[in-house]
Amino acid sequence: MKAPVSWIREYVDLPAELSVEDLAHALTALGLKLEALEKPGEDMRGPLVVGRVLTMEPEPQKNGKTINWCTVDVGDANGTGEPQGIVCGAHNFAPGDLVVVVLPGGLLPGDFEISARKTYGHVSAGMICSARELGLGDDHDGIIVLPEDAGKPGDDAFGLLHLRDEVIEFEINPDRAYALSLRGVAREAALEYAAAYRDPALRDTPAPNGEGYPVVVDDPAGCPVFVTRTVTGFDPSAPTPAWLARRVQLAGMRPISLAVDVTNYVMLELGQPIHGYDGDKLSGPIRVRRAGAGERLRTLDGVDRELSVEDLLITDDSGPIGLAGVMGGETTELSSTTSHVVIEAAHFDPVSIFRTERRHKLPSEASKRFERGVDPTLPEAAADRVAELLVRFGGGRIEAGVTKVGEAPAPRTITIGYDLPARVTGMDIPADAVVRHLESVGCGVRRDDTTLTAAVPPWRSDLSDPFDLVEEVARIVGYANVPSVLPPAPSGGGLTRTQRLRRRVGRALAGAGWVEVVSFPFVGQAELDALGLAADDDRRRTLRLANPLSSERPLMTTTLLPGLLEAVARNAGRGTSDVALFEAATVTLPRGGQGAAILPVDRRPSEGEYADLLKALPEQPWHLAVVGSGERLPSGWWGKGRHVDWSDAVAAVQEVAAALGVRVEVSADSVAPWHPGRCARLSVGEVVLGHAGELHPRVCAAYGVPARTVAAEIDLDRLMELAPEAVLAPSYSSFPVAKEDVALVVDASVPAAEVEAALRDGAGELLESIRLFDVYTGEQVAEGHKSLAFALRFRAPDRTLTEEETAAARDAAVAEAARRCGAVQRA
Structure with a gap:
């Protein structure tokens, strides 16, 4: 809405010295947002005056154009009082007409400076102006001819043509429709400056009769x-x-x-x-x-x-x-x-x-x-x-x-307590002020002992409840006067246990070279199909959104892998195939219960209603997923690198588990979307956390990720539940380590993890570490068997171990492996 300031002043007695900037700032504080300030004529200067054409002599030119050599009375504006000689190409005027003249020294829009210059055989001392030349419109066919009562020669034309009228442009919010008029803007100005207001809509009108147009x-x-x-x-x-x-x-x-x-x-x-x-x-x-x-x-x-x-x-x-x-x-x-x-x-x-x-x-x-x-x-x-x-x-x-x-509807009424504006805003607003401010915006107010009833003015359709009236009072008092009170800081409780553990997980993976990403939690059936999930897979039991962002992905995801795989594919498509990404976020698992009831908003829900709301929510456990592709160790002048493999996915989970103080057990499994022969189940005792390994080739092709991409996904909430309250720092002994290597032959179907677990249990408390460093199959091992070589490291905290103690611990470890796994020690 553009509001000329002179038009506003016609209805409001604003202070004469009030600048357009101050007026715009005050109205913005009342809720009429300033969009722009326009100052027409700012790029113009005079003298711009009223002139009367005395003579007008047409003079045809060789180019076929006819110009008029005119003498124009400009009063004393030229300093001499003599008529001004001006060449004009327009023909829509005659001697005796009042016109607008800009004299030498004037400046018109477009940085067009006026000077006396010789043209068409005459010295033209000024210019008779058209509307377009003055920025008053697009009419350039003829000059402006003023009415006879416009003034006398020499009078200033800036005010006459409203060329100095400043304009405030407002961005009017939908709830302030009344401000799409000068009547409404002027009322706001009167409100701000407590000035007299003349409503242009107040006029005597004849009563309706039966003689008008039907x-x-x-x-x-x-x-x-x-x-x-x-x-x-x-x-x-x-x-x-x-x-x-x-x-x-x-x-x-x-x-x-x-x-x-x-x-x-x-x-x-x-x-x-x-x-x-x-x-x-x-x-x-x-x-x-x-x-x-x-x-x-x-x-x-x-x-x-x-x-x-x-x-x-x-x-x-x-x-x-x-x-x-x-x-x-x-x-x-x-x-x-x-x-x-x-x-x-x-x-x-x-x-x-x-x-x-x-x-x-x-x-x-x-x-x-x-x-x-x-x-x-x-x-x-x-x-x-x-x-x-x-x-x-x-x-x-x-x-x-x-x-x-028809008739206009009767005014609506709203009842509020005197103290409501003060309670809502935190300002000290007495009852008399509340009444005065509501009356100033046009409300008719009826007072009671503790409440007042306001009749809403017909131009304020946005006022519908008590808090709308509070807003009216607050904006008049001034939002700048709302006290700024710093709430008291509660005693610091620090991070919760869950927060600490999640941060520990992120630091552990970041330290191991994995980069965290955040993906959208929405999927479609196409993404679940691409994972190769069976029709009865629990991960296909999803929650469907009533108003999804995309019709192609209307489901809340039950696994973090689709988002991570899309991120890997996007990176690979841009030439970055060596990536290691992780994400810790919630997944959504429907409970299959009834939907939540729609509760009223005029009160707090009861304990039972709140419990029912929680029951209607789906389970949203935190999961952790990692996806890696390309080279895990880069190639270079130092030698050949190493491509990522299934063990990197397993190692990422073990890194996290170690940071939480939990030891994860690894065993073979076959679960989509992993390769059947390269899939590991990750568990702690009887609790299965998730799976890790190399993705199935069909899954890699479906998502467009590099071949042999690896991934892992676990239930992070379950892992954190198993974490001890405190992870003790490792203790180190100053006594020397005793090294023992053993090679055990077992059936090819026996997982190395089972043999390792047996050795660990059999070795006892002197065992410091155990590491599988070689797997051999060949001529020296019977067909259908394999040789597993382990490095055992023994150390005591208080003494140097003797050969007898080391040998006894080693033999006990081998014996336990023989008992549980059928292992035979190689000579």
């Missing part, structure tokens, strides 16, 4: 009020007064003709959209109804539109003549021959106008106001104002007939 409203819900007035004998050729056209232009609209400009002017002034009909083109009574199936209308923009049965129409006996509150039709539009004007000022249902505008993609200045809510008491005053201006500037007479169908 109107029938078939849909009173869509059109509660419809008013018509009629002007006859109007002169369609009458020009729009310069001041009125300039105000319309400064407010952001294009001057067109007197009749159209007046309706736009009143809409900008009051906020009530107006429509004018050529009365000679109307056929029968005006009727307001919904469109019928198959009806069409050609609107003023020249588009033939197919109407919806939900569209609210203005019709006559010939059919539709306008989309109510949006745009009129071509058949009854005002034209250059219109002398009989029927004025429509109506109130329409905001929802209906909003839907019609969106349905036809037809935004207009009228619909922008109607869809936000217009004062329903305005139609009579607006129609009377339009009729008055049409007759004042275009002649004719206002017919006595006044039509009014």
Whole structure:
């Protein structure tokens, strides 16, 4: 909304010294957000004066153009009082006309400096100006001819043409529709400066009678009020007064003709959209109804539109003549021959106008106001104002007939406690101030002992509950006065155990070279199919979103692998195939129970209701997943690198488990999406945490990740539950280590992890570490068997071990492996 400051001052007695910047800042503090400040004429300087053409001599030129050598009386503006000689190429004026003249030394828009210069055989001392040259419009066909009462030669033209009118442009929020008018903006200015306010809508209007243009409203819900007035004998050729056209232009609209400009002017002034009909083109009574199936209308923009049965129409006996509150039709539009004007000022249902505008993609200045809510008491005053201006500037007479169908709804009332604004804002706002501020925004206030009841003004459709009134009081008192109180800091409890463990997990993986990512928790059936999950796999039991971001991914994920694999594929597609990623996040596992009940919002839920809400929530355990591809150790001048393999995925989980103080057991398994022969089950005792290994080739192909990509996924919540309260730092002995290597032959089907576990249990407390360093199959080992070589390291905390003690621990370890795994020690 663009509001010329001079127009605001017409309704409010603002301080004379008030700058446009201060006014804009004050109105912004009240809720009218400043969009821009415009200062027309800022790039111009004078002298720019009124001149009277004394003589005008046409002089044809060799190029076929005819110029006029003019003498112009500019009073004393040129310092001599003598007529000014000026060359002008326009022909739409005559001797005796008042024109606008810029004298040498003046500057016009576009940095066009005026000086006396010789042209067409004359010294032209200035220029007679057109509207375009002064930035007043696009008309460049002729110069500006002023009315006789515009002034006398030598008078300053800046004020006359409103060239110094400053304009404030506001971004009006949808809940402040009243500010889409100078009436509304001026009321806010009066509110801020406690200045006298003159409401332009307060005028004496004639009472409705049966002599006006007939109107029938078939849909009173869509059109509660419809008013018509009629002007006859109007002169369609009458020009729009310069001041009125300039105000319309400064407010952001294009001057067109007197009749159209007046309706736009009143809409900008009051906020009530107006429509004018050529009365000679109307056929029968005006009727307001919904469109019928198959009806069409050609609107003023020249588009033939197919109407919806939900569209609210203005019709006559010939059919539709306008989309109510949006745009009129071509058949009854005002034209250059219109002398009989029927004025429509109506109130329409905001929802209906909003839907019609969106349905036809037809935004207009009228619909922008109607869809936000217009004062329903305005139609009579607006129609009377339009009729008055049409007759004042275009002649004719206002017919006595006044039509009014319907009545504005009774004002709504809201009751609040005196202390509510103070309790909500934290400011000390006494009861008298609450009443005074509500009355200043237009509310009629009735006081009781502890409460007050406010009658909402008709232009404030946004006020609907007590807290809207609180906001009104707060913005007048000033949001800047809301106290800034620092809440007391509670005693520090530090991080919870879960938070500490999660951070420990992240640090452990980051230290091992894995990079954390965050992916979207949404999947579709295609992503689960790509993982190769069986139809009865629990991971296919998903929660479907009612309003997903993408129709292709409407499910909450039950596994973190799809997001990680997509990240790997995206990196590989951009040339980075050596990646090691991890993610710790929740997955969603439906419980299969009933949905949550919809509870009221006027109270806290009871304990039972809250418990039912929690039961309706799906399980959301934290999972940890890692995915690696490419080289784990890079190649270089130092030698060949190492490609990532299944053991890296297992090692990542073991790294995390070690950081939490838990030892994870590894055993063979076969679970999608891993390769059947390269899949490890990760567990602690009887608790299965998850799986790790190399992904199946079909999964790699489906996701577009490099071949032999590895992955692991575990239930992080379960792992953290198994973690001890404190992880003890390792203790070191200062005594020497005793080294023993053993090679054991076992059946090829026996996992190395089982042999290692047997050795560990048999060796006892002297065993410091155990490591598998060789796996051999060949001629020296029987067919169907394999040789596993382990490095055993023994150490005592308080002494140096003897050979006998070391040998006894080694033999005990081998004996346990023989008993549990059938292992035979190689010579």
